[in-house]
Amino acid sequence: MRDHAYLGEFELMLLLAIVRLGDDAYGVPLSRELSALRGREVPAGSVYAALDRLELKGLVASSLGESTPERGGRAKRYFRVTDQGLRSLRQTRRVLSKLWKTLPSAGEEHA
Amino acid sequence: MKTARFVALATWVLEHLTFGSDNQALCGDLLEEHRRGRSVAWFLRQVASAIALGACRWAGGLALPLIYVAVWTMLYPVWRIGGKTALVYATPDRWRALAWPYSSLMELCIGVVPAVTFVWLGFLVYLLLRPEITRELLSRQILWSLSASLNVLLVATVALLNHMKQPWVDLLAVTRDDFYSIFHLGNVSVPLALSLLAALWPTLTQGPRIARRKCLARKPISGEAAGLGRAI
Numbered sequence: 001m002r003d004h005a006y007l008g009e010f011e012l013m014l015l016l017a018i019v020r021l022g023d024d025a026y027g028v029p030l031s032r033e034l035s036a037l038r039g040r041e042v043p044a045g046s047v048y049a050a051l052d053r054l055e056l057k058g059l060v061a062s063s064l065g066e067s068t069p070e071r072g073g074r075a076k077r078y079f080r081v082t083d084q085g086l087r088s089l090r091q092t093r094r095v096l097s098k099l100w101k102t103l104p105s106a107g108e109e110h111a
Numbered sequence: 112m113k114t115a116r117f118v119a120l121a122t123w124v125l126e127h128l129t130f131g132s133d134n135q136a137l138c139g140d141l142l143e144e145h146r147r148g149r150s151v152a153w154f155l156r157q158v159a160s161a162i163a164l165g166a167c168r169w170a171g172g173l174a175l176p177l178i179y180v181a182v183w184t185m186l187y188p189v190w191r192i193g194g195k196t197a198l199v200y201a202t203p204d205r206w207r208a209l210a211w212p213y214s215s216l217m218e219l220c221i222g223v224v225p226a227v228t229f230v231w232l233g234f235l236v237y238l239l240l241r242p243e244i245t246r247e248l249l250s251r252q253i254l255w256s257l258s259a260s261l262n263v264l265l266v267a268t269v270a271l272l273n274h275m276k277q278p279w280v281d282l283l284a285v286t287r288d289d290f291y292s293i294f295h296l297g298n299v300s301v302p303l304a305l306s307l308l309a310a311l312w313p314t315l316t317q318g319p320r321i322a323r324r325k326c327l328a329r330k331p332i333s334g335e336a337a338g339l340g341r342a343i
Binding site: 026027028031043044045046048049052064067068070071072074075076077 | 140143144146165168
């Protein structure tokens with residue numbers, strides 16, 4: 001894994017949502033969180049596709065949790081951000097912060 | 112009742128039409144949302160979108176093996192001129208002078224063996240180029256690959272000879288030189304490519320699962336990542 005592989009917008013939001021949800025980060029709350037952040041519905045399939053990609057990159061790890069009757073006996077898959085994922089998040093924040101500083105403020109823009 | 116049947120059918124389809132992914136957790140999530148009040152239309156939309164995404168990812172993963180198959184098949188004339196000649200002329204003379212039907216069988220073997228070895232060599236090179244797949248393949252899967260490629264090659268060769276019978280090949284007097292002649296390279300590429308694709312098939316369907324198993328086997332995450340709320 002290259003250290004300078006920056007995160008895409010959706011991946012970044014997903015990682016931050018996992019961090020925010022903590023121990024409750026599985027498909028349903030993650031989809032809801034992302035839908036709320038983006039202001040439109042995010043298909044659960046695309047959330048899992050992105051999570052699989054992040055898992056292959058070693059940025060998140062998953063483990064199977066409990067299964068409930070309302071899930072038809074299927075186990076929940078919980079996600080956590082790995083150390084590598086954490087490093088990647090910090091690096092992306094550093095780069096984005098630098099870029100944001102170059103954006104002119106509202107007053108300068110109209111001058 | 113009809114609604115429940117729709118949901119059960121969609122769930123079954125999602126669980127079985129996986130394209131190498133594990134959709135169990137996704138199914139559970141969708142059922143959980145449905146039981147909490149989401150409509151059947153929403154459920155069906157989610158299932159359709161998940162299947163379409165899975166199919167796209169799977170098709171994307173096919174590109175590299177398909178390019179490899181095409182490139183390897185294009186190398187066939189080199190093999191035909193060099194490797195095939197060596198294989199054919201290494202055959203002892205007494206084997207060639209056998210009585211019928213053994214003589215015909217021998218012609219068939221001498222004709223097909225260079226193509227089989229070419230395809231198997233292609234499979235071997237692919238495994239060497241993709242060690243992450245090779246490490247996870249079981250020996251029975253490799254044997255299955257070799258066997259499947261041989262069967263596909265034989266069936267496709269018979270079909271090809273039948274297709275080429277007029278005016279190029281006389282089926283009653285097929286000789287070793289009629290098999291996979293480079294003068295009909297476009298035609299002979301088809302059985303070779305199909306055969307190599309059959310050999311690679313287990314690696315195509317195993318890919319995502321292998322990657323997932325590798326992820327699950329990774330070491331547990333350290334305390335730093337466990338306390339993320341404070342760290343970011």
